[in-house]
Amino acid sequence: MTACPPGRRLVVPGKQNISIWLTLAIGVLAAILGTLVAGALGSGSSLLIGESALxxxxxxxxxxxxxxxxxxxxxxxxxxxxxxxxxxxxAKIAVSASDNGASIAATIDDAEARLRQALPTAKVVYLEPDIDRQRSVACFSRLV
Structure with missing residues (x-):
């Protein structure tokens, strides 16, 4: 072996590309693991997080x-x-303009209890009361 001039590396035949091969092997392994995880989740399934309710x-x-x-x-x-x-x-729910604060609070408590009983997965519920200013709108109206 000879001494290397300054700024030069000593190249050993067959070992100069070992870091390239190791990097490539890690990349192939990551691709295989990613494919296995995606296959385990199934093509039709989703993680649900962030999606709206069914x-x-x-x-x-x-x-x-x-x-x-x-x-x-x-x-x-x-x-x-x-x-x-x-x-x-x-949800924003319409309440009567003649209701007082205590009755509105009781209505919200009752609505939350009914909602959680009907749909146990509803863990976080926010109900905002408002005075019904659009009684003529039929969308989501209570049928009489």
Whole structure:
């Protein structure tokens, strides 16, 4: 072996590309593991997190809220899965202008209880009361 001039490396035949081969092997291993994990999840399944509720869950929310005395209609509703067994429900509900604070609070408590009974995955529930200013709107109206 000879001494290397300054700024030069001593090249040993066959070992100069070992870091390239190791990097390539790690990349191939990561690709194989990624494919296996994707296959285990299945092509049709999803993780649900961030997705809105299923149509039957939304229907259960409507039924539970509209069956509550004091809730005139649902003004708007948003749902989102926070996990596989955890659903966030946020709704703006119409209440009568003549209701006082205590009766509105009791209505909200009753609506939350009915909602959680009908849909146990509804872990986080936000209900905002509002005075019904659009009684003529038929969407989500209570049938009389």
């Amino acid at each position: 149509p039957e869950e939304v229907s259960a929310v409507h039924t539970a809220l509209l069956s509550t005395p004091g809730v005139d209609r649902i003004i708007h509703l948003r749902t989102m899965h926070l996990g596989p067994e955890e659903l966030l429900v946020a």
